[in-house]
Amino acid sequence: MKGAGRKKEKETRAKPHIRRDDIVYVIAGRDKGKRGKVLHVSPQKGVALVEGINIIVKTIRPDPQVAQSGGFVRREGPITLSNIQLFCSHCQKPTRIARKVSGDRKERICKRCKNPIGKA
Numbered sequence: 001m002k003g004a005g006r007k008k009e010k011e012t013r014a015k016p017h018i019r020r021d022d023i024v025y026v027i028a029g030r031d032k033g034k035r036g037k038v039l040h041v042s043p044q045k046g047v048a049l050v051e052g053i054n055i056i057v058k059t060i061r062p063d064p065q066v067a068q069s070g071g072f073v074r075r076e077g078p079i080t081l082s083n084i085q086l087f088c089s090h091c092q093k094p095t096r097i098a099r100k101v102s103g104d105r106k107e108r109i110c111k112r113c114k115n116p117i118g119k120a
């Protein structure tokens with residue numbers, strides 16, 4: 001019977017290593033080699049929106065009711081989290097992160113240069 005099964009929740013899977021406002025490097029796909037800022041992360045779907053990456057062009061129909069004129073809208077499309085890697089601003093390379101606990105705060109540090117990620 002369809003629909004009666006229990007939901008498969010995969011929330012126990014690894015937390016995304018990427019967060020909003022991170023700079024990421026695209027390691028696979030159409031925009032391979034580019035980098036951009038993370039606009040949004042969907043852990044459940046395992047995807048992220050990255051500024052300037054995976055741009056899709058949507059056609060907008062004119063809709064007089066909302067004073068919308070027709071045309072095209074360029075928008076970021078979702079990219080699979082496994083296709084992007086965090087970009088370290090210190091070593092200027094995509095990197096993997098390590099977690100460090102300092103006090104009651106968890107910090108993410110670059111595995112290459114050991115500098116904290118995402119902090120100026």
Ligand SMILES: [Zn+2]
Nearest residue numbers: 088091110113
């Ligand atoms: Zn680094």
